[in-house]
Amino acid sequence: MKIVVLGATGTIGKAVMELLQSKGHEVIAAARSTSPSIDITDPASIDRFYAQVGEVDAIVSVAGEAAFVQVDKLTDEQVQLSINSKLLGQINMVRKGLTRLRPNGVAVITGGFLAYIPAPQTAMIAMVNAGLEGFTKAAALDLTEGRRILIVHPPWVAETAAALGMDPSPWPNAAKTAEAYLTAIEGTKTGKPIFVEGFTPSGS
């Protein structure tokens, strides 16, 4: 399959790209720092990217920023970044990519555990993740010719937890997290949240 991996230079995205390549897929790495480059906060940049890449079998988004800040300390800019980047950026990546997505193709976007199990300082992240899940469930109903859409909700990833000074031991590493994206791509589900094996939140 020809697969765009948005965020392919990141902690999870790099592991997703490597896993997909190990399965023989052709991966087009996408980020602000790749060539062709893409900035998902700029709709024109997304259009330019797809014009260069052409038709694909899968669009996998593992990118987007959202503020990790106590709710009463959030600035207007941090609220706007969370919406423009992780929420709207991924929605536009899918929406604009649909004209390039072949029949039976799949779009996979990234939310996160915090949609289900919020923690202090994560109001923006939880809001965006829940919004992306709502988008996924509804957009699936509009897709045609076998096209699918799914959202992966990673828990903390061990590498990120370690970088934040947290205990990484309870969490899956990026390579294990990447398997959830492969499950989404190779499966038949649509309009559903996908969790890393062993990390499905109760009540989901």
Ligand SMILES: NC(=O)c1ccc[n+]([C@@H]2O[C@H](COP(=O)([O-])OP(=O)(O)OC[C@H]3O[C@@H](n4cnc5c(N)ncnc54)[C@H](OP(=O)(O)O)[C@@H]3O)[C@@H](O)[C@H]2O)c1
């Ligand atoms: N790591 C975790 O523990 C964890 C847990 C749950 C959910 N998530 C979610 O998973 C996603 C990836 O997390 P991560 O930790 O792998 O992130 P990361 O290491 O910071 O990597 C982010 C990736 O996205 C790209 N990117 C960022 N902003 C972009 C933009 N505006 N346009 C295009 N590309 C952009 C970055 O490349 P450039 O800078 O070159 O553009 C990079 O490739 C995020 O949405 C995060 O919220 C992460």
